[in-house]
Amino acid sequence: MKARPSAPERRSPTQQRARQTVETILDAVLRILRRGDLNALTTNHIAEAAGVSIGSVYQYFPDKQAIFAALHQRHLAEVDRVIGSALAQHGSSSLQALIAALVEAMIDVHTADPNLYELLSTQIPPRPGGSRDFSQRLHGAFRLALAAHVRELPPERDLDLTVFVMTHIVDSLGHGAVLRRPAGVSLAAAREETVRAVLAYLRS
Amino acid sequence: MKARPSAPERRSPTQQRARQTVETILDAVLRILRRGDLNALTTNHIAEAAGVSIGSVYQYFPDKQAIFAALHQRHLAEVDRVIGSALAQHGSSSLQALIAALVEAMIDVHTADPNLYELLSTQIPPRPGGSRDFSQRLHGAFRLALAAHVRELPPERDLDLTVFVMTHIVDSLGHGAVLRRPAGVSLAAAREETVRAVLAYLRS
DNA sequence: AATATTTATGAGTTTTTGCTCACTTTTATT
DNA sequence: AATAAAAGTGAGCAAAAACTCATAAATATT
Numbered sequence: 494m495k496a497r498p499s500a501p502e503r504r505s506p507t508q509q510r511a512r513q514t515v516e517t518i519l520d521a522v523l524r525i526l527r528r529g530d531l532n533a534l535t536t537n538h539i540a541e542a543a544g545v546s547i548g549s550v551y552q553y554f555p556d557k558q559a560i561f562a563a564l565h566q567r568h569l570a571e572v573d574r575v576i577g578s579a580l581a582q583h584g585s586s587s588l589q590a591l592i593a594a595l596v597e598a599m600i601d602v603h604t605a606d607p608n609l610y611e612l613l614s615t616q617i618p619p620r621p622g623g624s625r626d627f628s629q630r631l632h633g634a635f636r637l638a639l640a641a642h643v644r645e646l647p648p649e650r651d652l653d654l655t656v657f658v659m660t661h662i663v664d665s666l667g668h669g670a671v672l673r674r675p676a677g678v679s680l681a682a683a684r685e686e687t688v689r690a691v692l693a694y695l696r697s
Numbered sequence: 698m699k700a701r702p703s704a705p706e707r708r709s710p711t712q713q714r715a716r717q718t719v720e721t722i723l724d725a726v727l728r729i730l731r732r733g734d735l736n737a738l739t740t741n742h743i744a745e746a747a748g749v750s751i752g753s754v755y756q757y758f759p760d761k762q763a764i765f766a767a768l769h770q771r772h773l774a775e776v777d778r779v780i781g782s783a784l785a786q787h788g789s790s791s792l793q794a795l796i797a798a799l800v801e802a803m804i805d806v807h808t809a810d811p812n813l814y815e816l817l818s819t820q821i822p823p824r825p826g827g828s829r830d831f832s833q834r835l836h837g838a839f840r841l842a843l844a845a846h847v848r849e850l851p852p853e854r855d856l857d858l859t860v861f862v863m864t865h866i867v868d869s870l871g872h873g874a875v876l877r878r879p880a881g882v883s884l885a886a887a888r889e890e891t892v893r894a895v896l897a898y899l900r901s
Numbered sequence: 902a903a904t905a906t907t908t909a910t911g912a913g914t915t916t917t918t919g920c921t922c923a924c925t926t927t928t929a930t931t
Numbered sequence: 932a933a934t935a936a937a938a939g940t941g942a943g944c945a946a947a948a949a950c951t952c953a954t955a956a957a958t959a960t961t
Binding site for chain 1 (some may be wrong): 908909
């Protein structure tokens with residue numbers, strides 16, 4: 494488990510089936526993750542779950558970390574897509590409709606892969622000066638979304654601070670609504686209440 | 698890494714120095730955690746970081762999981778202590794003072810061990826019918842805290858749903874304020890804004 | 902069709918890691 | 932002081948995991 498001295502480069506897939514193999518491997522990790530068996534995340538088992546040989550895994554990933562890093566990249570792209578779609582559809586809607594769409598998008602993301610965030614946050618080292626991480630990416634997207642509605646907000650508010658709070662509320666409750674919802678609280682109720690909380694905060 | 702067939706019992710420490718050894722081992726895990734090097738969480742390295750032999754570790758912990766489980770227990774007790782203290786001091790205060798105290802307590806907990814929650818959530822399997830986990834514990838404590846102020850809340854609100862939302866806001870922002878605060882947002886500002894958000898939600 | 906390149910395989914090597922146990926040292930008891 | 936019990940040690944074992952490499956199959960290029 495200790496970091497190997499260096500991670501040799503691997504060739505990148507050029508043929509279609511090679512790209513498919515890479516996707517299959519990443520999908521297998523998600524499948525294991527959904528089963529919740531974190532200890533089954535070994536390279537050999539990932540290969541087995543993907544239905545490819547261990548050699549194929551190392552054709553495209555220099556080491557185990559790289560598999561998680563690739564998954565991280567794919568997840569970021571997916572979040573961008575989902576959030577972007579919500580923004581595109583509700584760019585000119587009311588603030589309430591926008592927030593509702595964002596909350597729903599967040600719940601969708603977390604429903605698809607409930608444990609992914611925890612895995613990535615423990616397995617992916619934060620890039621020092623490199624690309625933006627998950628929460629920064631979310632912050633940027635939400636900042637853009639809220640900027641269109643600044644006139645509806647009380648004046649004299651720090652936009653970054655407001656977005657920081659709003660992002661955490663939406664993300665945490667989107668996550669919690671899927672994973673930690675107490676008995677007697679429906680998903681729909683949690684969703685609506687989250688929207689209420691965000692709107693109450695923004696208008697306060 | 699796969700689960701061993703059975704985990705034999707170990708003797709529990711009776712002398713003072715033995716209890717100290719156990720604490721030293723748990724502290725070492727926290728120290729490694731604070732360094733952020735999740736891959737250094739091997740039994741041998743934990744022993745080395747604690748300055749005890751690997752044999753001593755296995756005097757008191759039947760397997761590696763048990764170390765994390767003990768840490769989990771210790772963390773739950775600490776959270777109970779901190780939250781309980783906040784409640785005791787502000788049992789008859791205003792709602793605003795109470796929320797402020799809870800937010801501060803949450804930030805304190807997360808400041809001490811920023812990565813602990815992530816580790817535990819990935820390494821500790823959820824107890825089937827056993828003791829309550831972290832978020833349930835928090836929910837119970839916050840429910841108690843809020844119950845004293847039901848008269849200040851709008852009527853016709855589901856207490857569990859309200860506590861669910863409030864707990865996630867406080868926990869997530871307490872955590873985020875320490876770990877994911879963007880540049881230009883001070884800790885004090887994040888704390889105050891969290892209080893504002895919770896109060897706005899509760900009064901909405 | 903012949904050749905080159907990319908992709909896939911998986912048995913086997915090497916490293917890591919969880920854990921044991923025979924033994925020593927320290928503390929408690931008589 | 933003698934004896935017993937508890938605590939501590941660390942070399943080393945067995946299992947597991949990361950990763951390699953010689954080889955074969957599939958696809959692309961000539």
